[in-house]
Amino acid sequence: MTAAATPKGERRRYALVSAAAELLEEGGFEAVRHRAVARRAGLPLASTTYYFSSLDDLIAKAVEHIGMIEVAQLRSRVTALSRRRRGPEATAELLVDLLVGDIDGVGLAEQLTSRYERHIACTRLPALRDTMRRSLRQRAEAVADALERSGRNVHIELVCTLICAVDGSVVSALVEGRDPRAAALTTMVDLVEVLAPIDERPVRI
Amino acid sequence: MTAAATPKGERRRYALVSAAAELLEEGGFEAVRHRAVARRAGLPLASTTYYFSSLDDLIAKAVEHIGMIEVAQLRSRVTALSRRRRGPEATAELLVDLLVGDIDGVGLAEQLTSRYERHIACTRLPALRDTMRRSLRQRAEAVADALERSGRNVHIELVCTLICAVDGSVVSALVEGRDPRAAALTTMVDLVEVLAPIDERPVRI
Amino acid sequence: MTAAATPKGERRRYALVSAAAELLEEGGFEAVRHRAVARRAGLPLASTTYYFSSLDDLIAKAVEHIGMIEVAQLRSRVTALSRRRRGPEATAELLVDLLVGDIDGVGLAEQLTSRYERHIACTRLPALRDTMRRSLRQRAEAVADALERSGRNVHIELVCTLICAVDGSVVSALVEGRDPRAAALTTMVDLVEVLAPIDERPVRI
Amino acid sequence: MTAAATPKGERRRYALVSAAAELLEEGGFEAVRHRAVARRAGLPLASTTYYFSSLDDLIAKAVEHIGMIEVAQLRSRVTALSRRRRGPEATAELLVDLLVGDIDGVGLAEQLTSRYERHIACTRLPALRDTMRRSLRQRAEAVADALERSGRNVHIELVCTLICAVDGSVVSALVEGRDPRAAALTTMVDLVEVLAPIDERPVRI
DNA sequence: TATGAATGAGTCTTCATTCAT
DNA sequence: GATGAATGAAGACTCATTCAT
Helix, strand or coil: CHHHHCHHHHHHHHHHHHHHHHHHHHHCHHHCCHHHHHHHHCCCHHHHHHHCCCHHHHHHHHHHHHHHHHHHHHHHHHHCCCCCCCCHHHHHHHHHHHHHCCCCCCCHHHHHHHHHHHHHHHHHCHHHHHHHHHHHHHHHHHHHHHHHHCCCCCCHHHHHHHHHHHHHHHHHHHHHCCCHHHHHHHHHHHCHHHHHHHHCCCCCC | CCCCCCCHHHHHHHHHHHHHHHHHHHHCHHHCCHHHHHHHHCCCHHHHHHHCCCHHHHHHHHHHHHHHHHHHHHHHHHHCCCCCCCCHHHHHHHHHHHHCCCCCCCCHHHHHHHHHHHHHHHHHCHHHHHHHHHHHHHHHHHHHHHHHHCCCCCCHHHHHHHHHHHHHHHHHHHHHCCCHHHHHHHHHHHCHHHHHHHHCCCCCC | CHHHHCHHHHHHHHHHHHHHHHHHHHHCHHHCCHHHHHHHHCCCHHHHHHHCCCHHHHHHHHHHHHHHHHHHHHHHHHHCCCCCCCCHHHHHHHHHHHHHCCCCCCCHHHHHHHHHHHHHHHHHCHHHHHHHHHHHHHHHHHHHHHHHHCCCCCCHHHHHHHHHHHHHHHHHHHHHCCCHHHHHHHHHHHCHHHHHHHHCCCCCC | CCCCCCCHHHHHHHHHHHHHHHHHHHHCHHHCCHHHHHHHHCCCHHHHHHHCCCHHHHHHHHHHHHHHHHHHHHHHHHHCCCCCCCCHHHHHHHHHHHHCCCCCCCCHHHHHHHHHHHHHHHHHCHHHHHHHHHHHHHHHHHHHHHHHHCCCCCCHHHHHHHHHHHHHHHHHHHHHCCCHHHHHHHHHHHCHHHHHHHHCCCCCC
């Protein structure tokens, strides 16, 4: 506990969390092992148990870490939002861009796989639930914010529903080996009637 | 099919697959271990490698097993479809009943968790892909069949989109700790405009 | 025992011995396993224990098999002996040709490795001793025969000594990764004074 | 070097290598197993994988260990060389004493068996090659040194040839169940003409 | 504060052999 | 006569965690 207080300790904690996060994205939960994390972080094996009470603890921190990165990335995308055409199709595109864009250099499929692995992991690892819940809420808020900034109507519940549809179609695409973005876009286009009220000036629903 | 009819070896294979499937549903992929499967099946450890070339092979068979059970269950539900009210709300309810109904005694949440774990596992374990793909296709077909039998219009692509939305909302509910059925129903209701053409007599889309 | 009496049984025994011999040459003693032999012979696993009392028994038969092939090969070489130049150098070459020639398509190094593995294996597996002893004696006799046929003097003890020198230099070459034939030839040339009396008409030693 | 001086870890490593070496000499390569080594060293099973990256690694270290012991033993013999008679017979005896003397309490036949097992093992286990090569070179150098110290002429190539002859005759004796020293001596006597120049004052070859 | 050392439990897998048919 | 089925024992190796320093 106090270990984390030192600047050096803080740096090491971060290095370990960061390494664990990388491994988590690359190889799933089973790839996050004490040894692997220590090696990736370039730190001694025992540091993993010194800075974290258990492997589950370290994993939890890694999940939180990725969640924060994802949200930060999403927010910066929202901020940088360029002017877009209006209309449900543009809305569909906007949502897909926000939700299925890759964070950085890592492969998109790998990133999305990891994302949904973390989602369902919450059921088996309840310790992750709060973290994930917060991440999901922040994600929804960021998407809502993006709609607002682009002069659209925000129905927060509807936004959640659309996000679910995107998530579902992305997972489906991952199973089928299809392109996740294309799949999500198709899904959104199918839901054009639902998108309409978001896009219309005079809210009517 | 009856125990007496199947030779002993086949019965043992089945016992192992069945045990592996149980463990998979109860504890996820990492719970499926040679020892655990053998113990659950009441068979010697070596029988797991005698009947299956590797643990991955056994896991693949377990995934296939669950997939077949799920589809069979879904089909029997479709067959037993009671007369329902018409209207988009009834359609929503129908879809949710079909997609988020529990198979048997096992907990619903556990069952759904396992289902989506198996979905995303395809990315890391490509050997599962074909099996899962087949299961998903059969699921979609069964749902389409249900719509047809209940005198509704079938737009197969739209059906897939709705299934994705249900899947996404179920996963979301699992993360949040909410009731998956309720969540799926809410989502469907949000998509009532999309459901409408399914329900209308004269196809219009 | 009686199993071997049937023609079919005899054929199968041979197939198993032959398969075991191949595996022995290719991968050493540890490569000879029930499963591997059965697979290589295209016969059921249990046939390996049906036709042979144990794996050691099968190995012994395989060693004997290779020994007989080696001797037969050597004898045919002796029979086919072309007219050669005289002189110690020619004698050296003759000996090396006979002792370090490869049997058939298999790699020479692999064959020689297996040969000396079988030699030293006798100490750990006394059951092989008689077989190997016979093979070695027949080898020495065949070499002596070759010398006689080519009009040279035969000192059986000296022949054995020369054979030992060749064997030693071949093993040495295998360790060093040098060409076994070249190494053996060099050794023989070093022993030219010893070869001289073999070659001279009037025995002088 | 003393137990007190070496840290505990080093002592354990040594105990394991030493145990592995013993097993290697007593039972050949297949006797060197994690379990057996740990039991022999009186250490927990996991220590074998803690100190050595793999069993092959441990075996390699054991082979190196024996090689160093053999060379050290040979060198001490060379140093302690008593005044000897001259003449080829004495040279033969000297070579055999150096090359076929037993190291310590262990049985001579067992020791020699292990030696040649290690020689030919290099072909199947290339990782051992460098180690063995070094051992063999050092052995040849030590023998050459012995000849020099006893006022004899050294023809390094000839020395190697004689060593090969000794090695070959020892292996042959092991197969036949004859006394290795006697066999080696006989072989050397057969090569008396070759030994002569080594023994002669004025080098003539 | 850190960490090298250590290990019991458990991982998947192979295999020689037995036995019922 | 022949073999599919079966399994206890052992194989190499991994890993989360503890502990002494």
